[in-house]
Amino acid sequence: MMTYEETVERRRFNSFCKVVLRHEMLDCFREFSYQNKWLVSLNHLPPSALDGICTADQYPSDYTTFSADGYALQISNERLANIIEKLSQPEQRLLILRFVLELNDREIGRMMRCSRSAIQRRRTSVLRNLRKQLMGELL
The missing domain is CATH 1.10.10.10 (Winged helix-like DNA-binding domain superfamily/Winged helix DNA-binding domain)
Structure with a gap:
């Protein structure tokens, strides 16, 4: 059986872990929001733009x-x-x-x-x- 001090310490640790995870989640959301402002999905680019950025492997057998x-x-x-x-x-x-x-x-x-x-x-x-x-x- 746990003592009162151990129970309090465990609750404090659990609370600390929840705060850390919440802040990590908020950091991820901020990063995604930043990326959505500046990054463009390749699906949204016109084919002419894709032609300039893609490459194809070429082998001597080709x-x-x-x-x-x-x-x-x-x-x-x-x-x-x-x-x-x-x-x-x-x-x-x-x-x-x-x-x-x-x-x-x-x-x-x-x-x-x-x-x-x-x-x-x-x-x-x-x-x-x-x-x-x-x-x-x-x-």
Whole structure:
């Protein structure tokens, strides 16, 4: 059996615990109120705003890689990769030099030992064929 002093001490401790818990609860409510004023739920943002803040993981297996002269062209679109895969090595090399290294026709001509006009014709022809094949698949 508890003595009177022990009972009083227990009640005092219980009262103290209730006060501490109440103040902790009030602090939580104050923090939530502050957050509600300044924070915006992602559900309320327009899709255009979400596009700027989200990321997607990208893995090497997500790409088909074509390489020439030590440089790589990575294509994530499977249809386009299949079409480029059917191109000859010189045509793939031409695309890599143009779109990865961003070389002009004269510079590509020097590397491939052709004239600028021959490179221009070949590039135009390759791009036209790519476009036709892609448009043909879309129809």
